[in-house]
Amino acid sequence: MLDARIADCFACPRLVEWRTSIAEVKRASFRDQEYWGRPLPGMGPPDASIAILGLAPAAHGGNRTGRIFTGDRSGDVLFAALYRAGLANQPTSVSADDGLALRHTRIFAAVRCAPPDNKPLPEERDTCAPWFQRELQLIRPTLRVVVALGAFAWAAWWPAMTAAYGIRPPVPRPKFGHSAQVSVPGAPVLLGCFHVSQQNTFTGRLTPAMLDEVFGRAKVLAGLA
Numbered sequence: 001m002l003d004a005r006i007a008d009c010f011a012c013p014r015l016v017e018w019r020t021s022i023a024e025v026k027r028a029s030f031r032d033q034e035y036w037g038r039p040l041p042g043m044g045p046p047d048a049s050i051a052i053l054g055l056a057p058a059a060h061g062g063n064r065t066g067r068i069f070t071g072d073r074s075g076d077v078l079f080a081a082l083y084r085a086g087l088a089n090q091p092t093s094v095s096a097d098d099g100l101a102l103r104h105t106r107i108f109a110a111v112r113c114a115p116p117d118n119k120p121l122p123e124e125r126d127t128c129a130p131w132f133q134r135e136l137q138l139i140r141p142t143l144r145v146v147v148a149l150g151a152f153a154w155a156a157w158w159p160a161m162t163a164a165y166g167i168r169p170p171v172p173r174p175k176f177g178h179s180a181q182v183s184v185p186g187a188p189v190l191l192g193c194f195h196v197s198q199q200n201t202f203t204g205r206l207t208p209a210m211l212d213e214v215f216g217r218a219k220v221l222a223g224l225a
């Protein structure tokens with residue numbers, strides 16, 4: 001129900017135009033495919049204990065396949081790590097009907113439509129925040145840990161935490177860093193992780209071992225290991 005409502009959102013004119021134009025023009029290598037070209041709901045069981053929070057869908061990844069982190073290099077790295085951690089049933093995510101299933105884990109993004117240059121505007125982040133908050137409310141009963149992929153997701157967490165849990169963020173707000181961990185009483189533990197972008201993984205700033213450490217710690221904090 002919520003997923004269907006998210007997929008039918010047209011609230012940000014710039015992003016609606018962008019996601020639609022990308023879906024019409026397409027990348028040459030995908031020209032025979034029908035692009036999704038709409039907002040992306042979250043993925044994973046509604047009783048997840050671990051949430052992974054990303055920035056926004058990729059133009060030719062999620063915006064093409066209709067599933068978050070699916071069909072691009074970022075997803076290749078992320079789902080391989082989730083598989084190694086036992087949180088996914090297969091190491092790849094290539095299309096919405098490829099049989100991938102997550103265990104104990106739900107993935108969503110702070111902004112649900114692909115933005116130009118992967119950079120949503122502050123007002124687009126704020127306009128999209130209610131979708132994130134509603135999804136958070138739904139998984140709140142079982143949620144124990146949130147892994148924020150990058151500084152944008154880290155910053156988006158605080159207002160969502162206040163909306164879903166009625167808890168104010170610490171002052172000053174904890175800074176994002178890879179492996180940073182913040183425990184606010186009454187809220188899920190927040191873990192920082194460098195984003196799985198090509199920029200980070202191709203340069204070695206984020207390695208598979210670093211991802212394994214973060215997801216291993218998330219499992220322990222969630223009571224899964």
Ligand code: SF4
Pocket residue numbers: 006009010011012015016039040111112113124127128129131
């Ligand atoms: S970014 Fe969010 S609020 Fe804006 S159109 Fe997409 S789904 Fe709607």
